[in-house]
Amino acid sequence: MSTSPWFALPYPKPTKHVIVSGAGLAGCTTAWALAQRGVKVTVLDAASAPAQGGSGNPQGALYAKLSVTPTKQSELHICGSHYSLNLLRHLDPEQTFWSECDVMQIATSSAELKRQTNLLLHNAYPADVVGGANQSALTDLIQQPVTADGLIMKLAGWVSPAEFCCALLEHPNIEWHGNSRLVSLQQDNGEWQLQVESGQQYRSGTVILCHADATKQLEQTQHLPLKPIRGQVSTLPASVTDKHLQQVVCGEGYISPPYQDQYCFGATFELHEQSTCVTASAHQTNLDNLAKILPELAEDFVKSKHLLTGRVSFRCSTPDYLPVVGPAPDISATLQRFAPLRKDRNWQFPETEPAHLPGLYVNCGHGSKGLITTPLCGEYLASLICNEPLPLAKPLLDALNPCRFLIKDLIRKRI
Known part of the structure; x- marks a missing residue:
């Protein structure tokens, strides 16, 4: 029964x-x-x-959100990562609108560093799903300075959702x-x-x-009990910097490698904001969050902030x-x-x-x-x-x- x-x-x-x-x-x-x-x-x-x-942002990061110990959510995310990557390989083997690459998740606070450390110590996930790297190793991998240690997500990449x-x-x-x-x-x-x-x-x-x-x-x-949560992404021409990413880098936000000669980064998380208009304050939040993970790239972006464009959409959450x-x-x-x-x-x-x-x-x-x-x-x-x-x-x-x-x-x- x-x-x-x-x-x-x-x-x-x-x-x-x-x-x-x-x-x-x-x-x-x-x-x-x-x-x-x-x-x-x-x-x-x-x-x-x-x-x-x-689903209409220029790029989205594809990676699992993992808890310190496995949960229903992390189980779904790992299974879903495998399935999504296989589907994308089948649908677009030339990777014209997506890319399979590592996602670097930088610990931007002491609380996040503790969480990531505990996650690795529990050893609940296989090495082909997630690993750890110190600040120096991540700097070498990304080929520009990062601000802290972090996780390397393996079943990952970026996609143009539209x-x-x-x-x-x-x-x-x-x-x-x-x-x-x-x-x-x-x-x-x-x-x-x-x-x-x-x-x-x-x-x-x-x-x-x-x-x-x-x-x-x-x-x-x-x-x-569905609720919309506002998010704004920011975009800039890739030509504003000579630093070109090969991986997705995440902290409180994310930034993907350039696609169609454009960088896409963000996104804000605005619980009680319903406006559909792109705002300067949300752009600034995205720049601030980028500076917490990739300070030199953020500095280049700030110099060209007058070129910023963006897009607003609403996540549907439970x-x-x-x-x-x-x-x-x-x-x-x-x-x-x-x-x-x-x-x-x-x-x-x-x-x-x-x-x-x-x-x-x-x-x-x-x-x-x-x-x-x-x-x-x-x-x-x-x-x-x-x-x-x-x-x-x-x-x-x-x-x-x-x-x-x-x-x-x-x-x-x-x-």
């Missing part, structure tokens, strides 16, 4: 067509995984081009529709009827919601920093069936099945780590929908399940 029956997964009916709402990394990787299985996929997005939201998304959408089984903001979602005769802002309607028995924090605006997924991936629960039925948890969190439900909304799935909340989590999560959903063996262990799938927030709120008597 399962001790968590609310996390039991459905057995979907065979499907030949799926609608994916959202054309960022989550939507495009999910659509591609389904298309590879011969499923016809219609991708809808509010913007006129793919990857115009959080070009990644466009490459995924080129699959012959995928049909893409821009300017198609989803405004309503209703069940009708065993199918989902979707209406977009233009008035156009679409129908399918299977729908996957991948449009970041906008997912909670729909009635069926309003329970999801309270537990894990993405939300899996079948969408029927909110009212779930609360009714598992109401005894309000009285006793250990209440047993020997014959109670979970309540899913048939054919509706969610894939969002990937925060700043979408490059290493969305491809694997898209593969998971495609495997689930096509009744194939799943690529992740059940405890990890439970940790991603969209139902988890309803169950936590029941136990804490919040609902």
